[in-house]
Amino acid sequence: MPEPNHTPGRPAPPDPATLKQLQARHYLHSEHDFRVFRELGPVIIVRGEGSTVWDSEGRAYLDAQGGLCLVNIGYGRRELAEAAAEQMAELPYYHTYWRFSNRPAVELAARLAEIAPPGLETVYFTPGGAEAVEVAIKLARAYHRARGEVQRYKILAFENGYHGSTFGALSASGLAPHRDPFGPLVPGFVHVPPGDLDALAATLEREGPETVAALLAEPIPAVGGVTVPPEGYWPAVRELLDRHGILLIADEVLTGFGRCGGLWCLQDVFGVTPDLLATAKGLTSGYLPMGATLCHRRVVQALEEAGMPFLHGHTYGGHPVAARVALGAIDILLRERLPERAAILGERLMAAFRATGNPHFAEVRGKGLLIGIPLATDGRPWPQGSQFRVEAECFRRGVIIGVCPYTPVILLTPPLVLTEAEADRLVEVVDAAVRAVAPAVWGG
């Protein structure tokens, strides 16, 4: 049988062993850890279908990480491949600077406005998530400037938030190991503890609320530990910010497009409307790179009324092929009612994890199919780094899971099309893997 990506008439692709040698020699990975790479070796994924991916040696894995928390509609959707090919033949590229645009980008903006939280009717497209966050930060500052409040520049963000790797997004992120190697970072960002209204109010008081432009936050910080805020937190935050004229920016790069059991996490799970919403990942389910910043009409109106241009741009913003694929991915997501499915399956999955009685699961928490399991034994949290042992053990058993990089928490974000049988297998493998590595973690 030919290799799955082998086009007849072209030379065969390199064999798996050669590919891995090339990877080791030429590839600098995202979050590349040289020691781990040497110890565990490279992995090359070559094919996907539903919630399963195959590596270059033909081994199948249940992908409970959903790529990088984004393949919401699952792998192998042929209709998206066909839509992309059709668009590429018709118009592969046109930019969206000044007054130019292309048909799929405009259609997608209108479609997003239809399904967005109320009032968020203008869309700015970016190549990915971090850039969508950058745009939201810039628009928040521009909004206040347009209204004559030039002193409002500070951006509040959560201590365990993750917003991307570009400098603005990184400065907003609170995860110290991610930030520290690259300082000095961008000034004007102030970090607050997540889920704590009193601490937020005290920070506002200390900083001077009239100097604060926005709070930028994930509705549920994911990479930072899946810390679900207490009941009533988000409505109270919205009220506090409104009292001081401060904008709310939702980072829904990961939580958007059904992940948390509603289309939007802040709006549909917590009942709160943001002023700006940065998203990416589930927008195309990873079939092509694309991000978007959804803007409330009052933010855009303020710029327009002040005659203030928005001097920001990305060559690949509003890419027609990505936009066409996003339209198809959104159709699938809504047609198959995948946000609702995430809500139901998420509850079932969390109940099944609790029912294992695993003594090392401190808690099973989350919303929809964003699930976090902190690891602790007899009340003692596992040492930082030990979560990677669980990940490696699951991988050895044919299941790819995510883990929070800086805190010992398992992070599960499977495709929303995960079947019930796959969910059962996930629980079984994670439970067994945690029990298997626990003695070594505690030096047994």
Ligand SMILES: Cc1ncc(COP(=O)(O)O)c(C=O)c1O
């Ligand atoms: C909440 C959140 N914001 C922003 C980003 C950055 O997105 P990207 O990697 O597309 O730049 C991520 C990526 O994981 C994320 O989880």
